[in-house]
Amino acid sequence: MALATIDYQKTKVVKGYTDRLLHIDLTDKKIEIKEISPETKDMFIGGRGYCLKLVYDGSEASTRYDSPENVLAFAGGPFCGENGFAGTGKFIIGSISPLTKTFCDSNVGGYFFPLVKNAGFDAISVTGKSDKDVIVFIDDINGTIHIEDAPDTESAIYDAEKLVDVWRGESKPSAIAFVNAGIGSKNTFFGCINSVYYDPRRKRCRAKQAGRGGMGTIMREKGLWGIVARSDLSKGSSNQPVDKARLREAGKGLRNVLRERDPKEMRLAKQGTTALLDIMNTNNILPVNNYKFGSDEREKNISGKIFEDSIFEQKHPDGCFAGCNLACTKACENHQLLTGPFKGKTVAVDGPEYETAAAVTNLGIFDIPLMLEYAWYCDEYAMDTISTGVGIAFLVEAFQQGHLTLEDTGGMELKWNDAGTVFELLHKMAAGGDGFTRKVGRGIRYMKGWIADRSASRNGHSRDEVLKDLDLFAMETKGLEFSMYITKESLAQQGGYGFALKGPQHDEAWLIALDQVKNEMPTFEQKASALCWFPLFRTWFNIVGLCKLPWIDVRHPDAAATEDPAKNIPTVDLYLELVNSTLGTEKTLDDLLTESERSYLLHKLINLRQGFGTREYDKIPLRAMAPVFMDEFNDRKDYYKKYLTETVGLDVTSMSDEALLKSLQGYRRDQYEILMDTVYAAKGYDSNSIPTDETLKRLGFEGEEYFQIVKTARQRVAG
Ligand code: SF4
Numbered sequence: 001m002a003l004a005t006i007d008y009q010k011t012k013v014v015k016g017y018t019d020r021l022l023h024i025d026l027t028d029k030k031i032e033i034k035e036i037s038p039e040t041k042d043m044f045i046g047g048r049g050y051c052l053k054l055v056y057d058g059s060e061a062s063t064r065y066d067s068p069e070n071v072l073a074f075a076g077g078p079f080c081g082e083n084g085f086a087g088t089g090k091f092i093i094g095s096i097s098p099l100t101k102t103f104c105d106s107n108v109g110g111y112f113f114p115l116v117k118n119a120g121f122d123a124i125s126v127t128g129k130s131d132k133d134v135i136v137f138i139d140d141i142n143g144t145i146h147i148e149d150a151p152d153t154e155s156a157i158y159d160a161e162k163l164v165d166v167w168r169g170e171s172k173p174s175a176i177a178f179v180n181a182g183i184g185s186k187n188t189f190f191g192c193i194n195s196v197y198y199d200p201r202r203k204r205c206r207a208k209q210a211g212r213g214g215m216g217t218i219m220r221e222k223g224l225w226g227i228v229a230r231s232d233l234s235k236g237s238s239n240q241p242v243d244k245a246r247l248r249e250a251g252k253g254l255r256n257v258l259r260e261r262d263p264k265e266m267r268l269a270k271q272g273t274t275a276l277l278d279i280m281n282t283n284n285i286l287p288v289n290n291y292k293f294g295s296d297e298r299e300k301n302i303s304g305k306i307f308e309d310s311i312f313e314q315k316h317p318d319g320c321f322a323g324c325n326l327a328c329t330k331a332c333e334n335h336q337l338l339t340g341p342f343k344g345k346t347v348a349v350d351g352p353e354y355e356t357a358a359a360v361t362n363l364g365i366f367d368i369p370l371m372l373e374y375a376w377y378c379d380e381y382a383m384d385t386i387s388t389g390v391g392i393a394f395l396v397e398a399f400q401q402g403h404l405t406l407e408d409t410g411g412m413e414l415k416w417n418d419a420g421t422v423f424e425l426l427h428k429m430a431a432g433g434d435g436f437t438r439k440v441g442r443g444i445r446y447m448k449g450w451i452a453d454r455s456a457s458r459n460g461h462s463r464d465e466v467l468k469d470l471d472l473f474a475m476e477t478k479g480l481e482f483s484m485y486i487t488k489e490s491l492a493q494q495g496g497y498g499f500a501l502k503g504p505q506h507d508e509a510w511l512i513a514l515d516q517v518k519n520e521m522p523t524f525e526q527k528a529s530a531l532c533w534f535p536l537f538r539t540w541f542n543i544v545g546l547c548k549l550p551w552i553d554v555r556h557p558d559a560a561a562t563e564d565p566a567k568n569i570p571t572v573d574l575y576l577e578l579v580n581s582t583l584g585t586e587k588t589l590d591d592l593l594t595e596s597e598r599s600y601l602l603h604k605l606i607n608l609r610q611g612f613g614t615r616e617y618d619k620i621p622l623r624a625m626a627p628v629f630m631d632e633f634n635d636r637k638d639y640y641k642k643y644l645t646e647t648v649g650l651d652v653t654s655m656s657d658e659a660l661l662k663s664l665q666g667y668r669r670d671q672y673e674i675l676m677d678t679v680y681a682a683k684g685y686d687s688n689s690i691p692t693d694e695t696l697k698r699l700g701f702e703g704e705e706y707f708q709i710v711k712t713a714r715q716r717v718a719g
Pocket residue numbers: 086087088089109318319320321324325326327328329547548549550
């Protein structure tokens with residue numbers, strides 16, 4: 001039943017923009033269409049920039065994830081939906097996160113936002129809370145937008161085709177795409193949002209996920225089951241670039257690079273991101289047993305080649321949006337579920353992606369059917385595969401270390417390579433669970449405090465002492481669980497995780513491959529410099545609605561001859577062609593970086609306003625910098641002895657292994673502190689990671705409110 005409806009006149013996309021925002025207030029069931037001002041467009045561009053601006057304007061320092069005024073923002077960007085170029089189905093979902101308590105966002109691909117844009121909107125903002133579960137239906141074909149009762153199902157993806165059939169009316173199934181969040185989003189703090197679209201080749205719905213930061217949790221907290229878009233993209237490009245021929249030429253150039261290089265490099269079009277499993281295992285980066293070890297001989301059972309040859313159905317190309325021939329969205333068409341409420345059913349599994357597979361190896365499990373099981377259930381429940389897996393891995397290690405007991409876990413013994421317990425926890429968490437599993441669903445930062453309280457009273461230690469022990473291996477920073485790369489041997493990626501404004505997600509700075517695998521930034525200065533350039537250029541992809549993989553995962557053959565091959569500048573030049581042919585501008589790379597820096601700075605300002613964002617929030621656990629325990633050190637003892645001799649200058653022959661480990665830990669901690677100082681200065685921040693007034697002015701943040709935010713942060717740090 002429709003609870004509110006408006007008729008609307010669609011605005012056509014011109015030069016990548018509609019300049020309109022769809023605003024939904026769920027408390028009052030109000031639907032409004034607003035203009036996006038030229039100032040906002042110039043300053044924040046789209047995508048993450050628009051989400052940041054909407055969340056900044058709509059919230060205040062006291063806003064929490066469940067506050068009615070918290071804005072759940074969705075935005076594509078000027079290139080979202082351009083089918084003449086690869087990687088253009090991406091959009092961003094941003095809000096004040098239940099995990100980090102400040103702005104967090106997640107990007108995801110698929111047809112949802114291209115359809116929303118075609119229906120006339122550059123962004124959607126949702127505020128308020130509904131008294132019952134509802135959906136928002138944007139119907140471009142009938143020219144209406146309405147709010148109606150949610151479908152009578154808690155299933156996020158199992159029933160997807162049936163829902164598409166109901167919603168599509170006379171249209172083809174591909175005219176429907178939607179975002180939604182399942183029951184796990186309701187019951188945990190790391191709920192993800194599924195981006196669901198119909199794939200005519202596979203004749204079924206596909207689902208991609210905006211995984212990080214609990215965006216699904218916020219959606220369900222608002223009483224929003226999902227948003228449905230109905231529009232018709234069959235008439236070709238809807239993006240209306242100024243110079244279509246120039247754009248098509250650039251798009252062809254990029255597609256040629258992908259076609260030529262991917263089969264010789266990562267084979268993403270055949271293996272998806274499972275291609276990373278071998279690379280990470282070979283280079284001691286694949287997380288095993290809560291990031292303790294970086295490699296395991298059982299990896300041969302789950303390699304990308306096995307996925308390519310036996311698991312992924314290869315009949316069709318798998319782009320998550322039209323025009324992407326990197327086509328990494330692989331899928332297994334038949335997996336019979338082994339556990340849980342759907343046990344015995346045969347389902348199609350989208351993925352697993354590398355992050356999902358590595359979340360399973362991090363639990364000591366190297367088994368493809370179990371990886372498929374984990375991927376499908378996390379998507380169905382709408383729970384972030386990373387936070388879920390890393391959270392359980394932390395509990396296993398805490399149990400093994402004696403900080404957690406059977407009494408705490410309700411009789412559940414936690415150990416490595418124990419799929420039975422992992423799936424029991426997963427299903428219970430999703431369903432809301434008993435006391436223990438409900439708590440687990442609140443994330444590692446919460447669990448640290450809970451364990452410290454119980455362990456301290458049981459063992460007579462102080463709470464702070466227990467917390468200090470847990471902090472060594474609790475893989476979270478800023479409240480967000482680490483994504484799936486071991487960073488002990490990559491100072492660049494340590495900074496990439498620690499300084500990332502939303503928490504340790506590789507989205508902002510994926511430097512591990514460039515630093516550790518390819519050794520393309522061997523000096524301290526190169527790593528520090530990379531931590532300025534790469535986060536900004538990667539932010540640019542998020543503000544314009546583009547996928548980064550065609551740029552960072554496939555190198556242009558001409559890049560090798562450039563000054564800094566890691567930046568892949570010949571491909572960047574193709575992106576500049578996309579920009580200028582769409583917008584009718586002559587922007588340079590420096591212009592793009594400045595645009596990114598503005599959004600980056602607004603994110604920093606939100607973090608500071610919410611009471612975070614200073615140096616202490618960039619600290620990372622020791623496990624991210626060095627081995628914590630002797631068995632971890634012994635696993636690579638020869639390597640560490642060589643490192644301490646050659647890099648630190650120690651005479652290791654006269655030292656005990658315990659003394660060597662202590663020296664290594666101390667050295668790594670010092671290096672990280674020096675890195676903080678160097679990168680903050682280069683970014684125009686003070687030593688507490690607070691932007692200087694000059695930095696605000698340089699980027700056009702002239703309003704008194706911004707100066708007040710940094711002033712208050714400085715006072716807070718000064719005590
Ligand atoms: S590279 Fe993969 S994730 Fe990126 S747009 Fe293409 S299919 Fe989607």
